[in-house]
Amino acid sequence: MSTDGRPDWLGMNSGKFGIKGGELAERVIERLIARFVHAGDAAIDCGAADGRMLACMLAAAGPHGLVIGFEPIPFIHQALRTRYPHSNVAVVAACVADQQGADVPFYHVKNRRWISSLSPDHLDGYAVESIRVPVTTLDAAVARLGIGHRRIAFIKLDVEGAEFSALKGAKGLVTEHTPFIVFENSLPRAAASFGYDRSEFFEWFRQRGYMLFDVFGTPCTEDHWTERRGELCWNFVAVHSDDPRRLEFLESIGGTLEGIRSDLLRNGFPLLGMQT
Numbered sequence: 001m002s003t004d005g006r007p008d009w010l011g012m013n014s015g016k017f018g019i020k021g022g023e024l025a026e027r028v029i030e031r032l033i034a035r036f037v038h039a040g041d042a043a044i045d046c047g048a049a050d051g052r053m054l055a056c057m058l059a060a061a062g063p064h065g066l067v068i069g070f071e072p073i074p075f076i077h078q079a080l081r082t083r084y085p086h087s088n089v090a091v092v093a094a095c096v097a098d099q100q101g102a103d104v105p106f107y108h109v110k111n112r113r114w115i116s117s118l119s120p121d122h123l124d125g126y127a128v129e130s131i132r133v134p135v136t137t138l139d140a141a142v143a144r145l146g147i148g149h150r151r152i153a154f155i156k157l158d159v160e161g162a163e164f165s166a167l168k169g170a171k172g173l174v175t176e177h178t179p180f181i182v183f184e185n186s187l188p189r190a191a192a193s194f195g196y197d198r199s200e201f202f203e204w205f206r207q208r209g210y211m212l213f214d215v216f217g218t219p220c221t222e223d224h225w226t227e228r229r230g231e232l233c234w235n236f237v238a239v240h241s242d243d244p245r246r247l248e249f250l251e252s253i254g255g256t257l258e259g260i261r262s263d264l265l266r267n268g269f270p271l272l273g274m275q276t
Contacts, residue, residue: 045068
């Protein structure tokens with residue numbers, strides 16, 4: 001299958017061909033962490049959920065690295081603390097955004113995993129309880145924790161629409177460390193819920209010298225905001241234009257996707273209907 005076959009990759013990621021929705025992108029992100037987080041680095045997971053990406057970061061950063069996870073839902077946060085008692089893992093009971101607050105409304109969806117959010121938008125029909133949680137900026141949280149002389153190599157954000165707000169709260173870290181950034185985002189829908197627009201979104205990345213792609217390697221442009229939205233996966237990569245990881249990512253993504261496809265086939269996923 002050619003890496004030019006965008007409908008195949010997008011269809012596979014949307015839950016067709018025998019795998020659950022989003023699983024292809026999740027596996028790409030795991031491989032990006034393994035590739036771009038090195039021993040001794042610091043890595044950050046915003047929206048740590050079940051700890052899947054924390055485990056990848058910890059394996060890559062090693063005993064001398066540092067992994068920081070953010071998870072606001074109390075029982076999930078506690079489970080992560082129990083699962084990762086390591087001295088080089090910090091799990092913070094807070095949401096990330098572009099401001100700080102000690103007692104902020106958070107909408108916990110009890111009957112659907114991993115869609116709880118700081119915004120109540122798009123949650124009609126779910127069992128939602130409003131809880132109060134702390135909110136922090138990444139700049140402030142990392143300053144409190146301290147990272148020593150480590151470089152922040154990687155930031156992953158999956159915080160149900162608040163990803164851009166969280167990045168605005170990480171302006172200092174992004175400027176200083178120019179991390180490889182992976183984030184989920186619904187583009188105009190998230191912007192409407194969190195109070196920004198297309199121009200602000202793309203200008204923020206331009207001002208910091210970052211280029212945007214989806215995790216399958218397609219450049220993300222302003223035309224994709226509405227007119228060409230269907231051409232992109234909902235997981236994105238932001239990488240500095242001068243960072244050699246940009247070219248490495250683009251040159252390797254075809255092999256990464258084919259490798260994941262082969263792994264899925266070996267493990268019994270049918271992937272029926274895909275071009276070969």
